[in-house]
Amino acid sequence: MTIQIRALARDDIPAAFPLVHAAFPSMVLTEDAMLWRHDREQTDDDRRTLVAVDRSGAVVGFVRTRAHRREGEETSGITYLMSVDPAHRGTGVEDRLLEAAERGLVEAGAVTLRVAAADEAIQHGGPELRRVLEEHGYERSESDAILGLDLKDLPDLPPAPPGAELLSWADYEGDPRVLYDIDRITAEDEPGPVSGAPQNYADWYPDIWEHPLSDLDVSLVLLLDGTPVAITCYVSDGDTRLESSMTGTLREYRGRGLAGHAKAVALHRARERGFTRAFTGNSLVNEPMLAINRKLGYQPVGTEDLYVRPAG
CATH class of the missing domain: 3.40.630.30 (Gcn5-related N-acetyltransferase (GNAT))
Incomplete structure (x- = not known):
């Protein structure tokens, strides 16, 4: 199966949105917000969005990166919102998206690399991403609790x-x-x-x-x-x-x-x-x-x- 990793194009967003939305059921996201972010990234060298596309042109993977620059501190980079179509999880798409994200962050000057990965209930495919990260030499550094509230129970x-x-x-x-x-x-x-x-x-x-x-x-x-x-x-x-x-x-x-x-x-x-x-x-x-x-x-x-x- 031939998979291409490339920058997100605006025309990809109608297909990328349902992929990301399904992968992160606890996250607030809209297609309009993705379009807005894409248009801003065109003038922001510190942010990138990548997609994995199969031979037919279908979007089967998605990831975002950001380089953090602060005066007097080393530049760090974060990779987040890793989303892979269920049929392609565990086939190497996660590895290729991660490696492409890392290359871009290193080119942006990142000295430290960070990646967010979550439980299955928060990030579908998150446990597979954790396995990939450990194989790539990442170590878990800290954790956040994700909490939900049914507003009728306020x-x-x-x-x-x-x-x-x-x-x-x-x-x-x-x-x-x-x-x-x-x-x-x-x-x-x-x-x-x-x-x-x-x-x-x-x-x-x-x-x-x-x-x-x-x-x-x-x-x-x-x-x-x-x-x-x-x-x-x-x-x-x-x-x-x-x-x-x-x-x-x-x-x-x-x-x-x-x-x-x-x-x-x-x-x-x-x-x-x-x-x-x-x-x-x-x-x-x-x-x-x-x-x-x-x-x-x-x-x-x-x-x-x-x-x-x-x-x-």
Whole structure:
């Protein structure tokens, strides 16, 4: 069977979307979001998307990569969203996608290579990818718990903390910079080797604020006595499913239940808008956020692991 590995073309997306969507049943994704990401990648040298195509031209595999560059730090690269058609799993497609992803990251200057692989419930084909990674010299470095919540099981809203007021992200349409500031500062305390927040506002605005999956009505900012101090933000498919992308409180305001209250209100708001399922991911060492999610009724779906090895 002849398999070609090449860059994703825009015309591939109608076939690639159902492949990725089926492979990651807990992930929020739409075809429009894939088209948006593809168009942005054309001017972003640090991101690449590859597909595996069989002799007939059918897309049978998919993977994304990103090189992370930070001033004063070595460049690292991550490979994620590995999706392989069930009929082609274990036939070497995973190996070839991985090797092509690694080559691109090394060319981009990556010194350390990381790959995300998950339990079968989270990533169909994930256990096979784990086997491939171990054969390629990767070692598991850390794990995230993936949690799911049926929104009909949400507990009642707790009383609001004294002095708390909630506004939607959409209320900051004219100038969302204060949201960026909280996102950037709180992301610095997120467990893991690579911060989830862009380094500067010029990156954050198109990548987060303008992302087609960002739900600015469900995402909230909590003001304490008029000062913005906490955020909880979500991506959604605009239909039934949403996913938490960040929840954080400025350091000096932690321990007061602010993030938990904001998240509870956001989930109730989502249910009122017709959403039925919510997902989130937390590092297994992030006990404060795991406790918040347990209190909200989230249940474990599975584990996603990050595998690492030096390049070269």
